[in-house]
Amino acid sequence: MLMFFGISFIIGLSGSFLYSGPGIHGIKSELLQSLAAALLILRQARIWKVFEGRLYLNFILLCLIIALFIIEVVFPELLAVRSSVFMVFSSFTITLLAIEMMNRNLPQSRVPFWRNPVFLFCAGLIFQYTLLGLIELFAGTLRDSIPAVLTKTYYFYAGISILVQLLYIRSVLCIPAKDKYYSY
């Protein structure tokens, strides 16, 4: 979880201040951010046993995400659609994984959901990546027909992002302090 925040922060910083336009070596920072997020969430889902008994699914998703990223970056002409297929796929994958992670945790959680770091973290992911996936999916249509709506949609996304950041902050604050260490 903390690794996710750390890497998001670094890539966000690089996108905002260091590289503008094409991003790192011509790769858009949003793509890099989505790749990092997808890989970290996949890893976290494996740790939280979402793929228990069906580890092949983890492998298939990993391969698909990496393949789509490479195709999008190296052979963009292969995916001749107006939306970023990689972004749409990775966003909805993250959303579904976040739903699974949240639901797996909820029945056995002993703390109320507003103090449950897993719930808050997953809720943040669901909000952010559902909206990102929808915007990315319909961005082409909006850009062609009513660009003003697209701009407003991005503002709305920025507003939701603030709420999501608050959820992430709250989730980090709710991680229990490790004051006892066990060794086996």
Place this chain on the structure above:
Amino acid sequence: MHTSEGQILFILTGATLIVGGLIGYFLVSLARQFERYRHQQDGYNRNKLDALEQERRVISADLHDDIGPLLSAALLKLSTVNPEGAREKEFLQQADAHIREIYTRIRELSVQMVPRAIEKKGPFYALDEFAESCLVGQDLRVDITLLTCPGLSEYRSLHLFRMLQEILHNTIKHAGAREFSLDARIEGPELFIETRDDGRGFDLAAAQEKGGLGLQNILVRARMIGVKLEITTSPGTGTCYSIQLPINEEHTTHDSSHPGHPGR
């Protein structure tokens, strides 16, 4: 329709469908996880109860087979002592009486832990013995249909007995009842049991919310052996437990994946 309007409609429809799909997935996944968690808890409780029964058997056998003979040997040795004085003789008699008392109590305890009647005659006779032993000094009239169920395995008999024992125990401890009746009958492949008391009853929803160990164990054991259990009670109206149990394990409708008997 204007093109942009059509596109907005397309976007709205698409977004609604996707969000609806995600919400549906969320709900299905949540229900599945709760079901999975319930199964996990059942498995955990089942293992706990099996381990408890196993432990009871071991302790009961140890009490009966190890301590019993030792006390008999001690009595035998005491009988060979020939005290000279009256005071010593009195002490010896007292010691002899104490050891006999301990011996009797240990035998009772051993039988209570794993009633032999379950193996020999079935759960209803074992419950009758239990009722006799614990109703001394109680103002409760117990009427139990003594029925034998030849097809009922020992494992299921034991869990059925524990359920009935807990029901009777709850009646004695909490209900303040004056009468307790247990009617049992076999109809085809099913065993029907109905227990009824005229006690003060209880709020079932509140009791389940509270999660008392006795009621919880009854429910877990019921699921373990495939019992259909219905509890009818409310404050002031007494309590009625209706139990329906397939006698043969192949007729068990749910929880049939149970591995079978606990190891001995």
